[in-house]
Amino acid sequence: MFARSAIATRSAAPALNVIGQTRNMATLKEIQNRLKSITNISKITASMKMIASTKVTRAQRAMKIARIYGNVSSDFIEQAEVKKADGAxxxxxxxxxxxxxxxxxxxxxxxxxxxxxxxxxxxPVAIIGDKAKSQIQRLFAQNMTYSFNQIGSTIPAFDETSAIASVIISDKSIEFDNIKLVYNKFASAIAFETTEIECFPASQIVEAPGFKSYEVQEEILENLNEFLFANNLHWALVEGHAAEMAAKRTAMENATKNAGDIIQRLTLQYNRGRQTVITNELIEIITGASAL
Structure with missing residues (x-):
């Protein structure tokens, strides 16, 4: 009976060691595969950060030009003292x-x-871009009247803006008086601010107290108002594009840092697991040599 139990104990011990080694090797292999995938992700995010950094410089250059024209339009509305009509x-x-x-x-x-x-x-709501469209239409699909996409894949051009403005203004099937532009204003390389621009109809501009100081003929007033709307829309598009590129660079920079932290933690875990496997193997070798 004692001999049988001793033989059973000797035969079971190597099997347990083999199972333990197999589990350790499987864990190390999983960690190694995850390290490779996260390293590849880190390379992609670093490349996207470099691309976004280049686009930020161009977007800021275009934004400075658009701000000049946009501020002129804002000064005109402010000096003319145009106010929103009640019930508009x-x-x-x-x-x-x-x-x-x-x-x-x-x-x-x-x-x-x-x-x-x-x-x-x-x-009513008009949306430029598919990202905001997918988020707004979940609750207010019935308010959506226009949807534009494939605009501003690079720096927005004034021709694209003029086409959008013409579609919105020329459509008489939707009743509205004023237009409210909602966009992201570029504040800094790491910050933006959601801002509004009010666009008024020609009737409200004529009734403004300070409009009489401007010598504008009535036949060109409608064209002036359309240009003001297109100018403000272009300003909002360029500002939003600059804010988007800056936010994308910041997001890719943070993603690269997070990937680096995970790689460092997994490397430490992999090295500890490998040392454990080596230590167990050395213990088995020394124990076997001592038994012999």
Whole structure:
């Protein structure tokens, strides 16, 4: 009986060691595969950060030019003392884009628009960009009147903006008086601010107290008003594009740092597991040699 139990104990011990080694090797293999995948992700995010950094420089250059024209339009409305008429119906134009991986750029626009639509549930909405569209239409699909995409894949051009402005203004099937532009204003390389621009109809501009100081003929007033809207829309598009590129660079930089932290932690875990396997093998060799 004692001999049988001793033989059974000797035969079971190597099997347990083999199982333990197999589990350790499987774990090390999983860690090694995960290290490779995260390293590849880190290379991709680093490349995307470099590309976004190049685009930020170009976007800021275009933004400075658009701001000059946009500030002129804002000064004209301010000096003319144009005020929103009581009971005026507004069309909300959300200036977004089609691309993601840029932090909370689109979520901020959608949240601001949903808050406004909660107070004015009958206001029509026109959306530029698929990202904001997918977020707004979940709750306010009935408010959506226009949807534009494939705009501003590079730096937005004034021709694209003029085409959008013409479509919105020329369509008489939707009733609205004023237009509210909702966009992301570029504040710094790491910050943006969701801002509004009010666009008024020609009738409200004529009735403004300070408009009489401007010598504008009535036959060109409508063209001036259309240009003001197109100019403000282009300003919002270029500002939003610059904010998007800056947010994308920041997001890719943070993703690269996070990938580096995970790689460092997994490397330490892999080395500890490998040392454990080597130590166990040495113990088995020394124990076997001592038994012999």
């Amino acid at each position: 119906k507004e069309l909300v134009v959300v200036v977004s884009s089609d691309k993601g991986l840029c932090s909370g750029i689109h979520s901020s626009l959608s949240r601001h628009t949903r808050k406004y639509l909660a107070d004015y549930p009958e206001a």
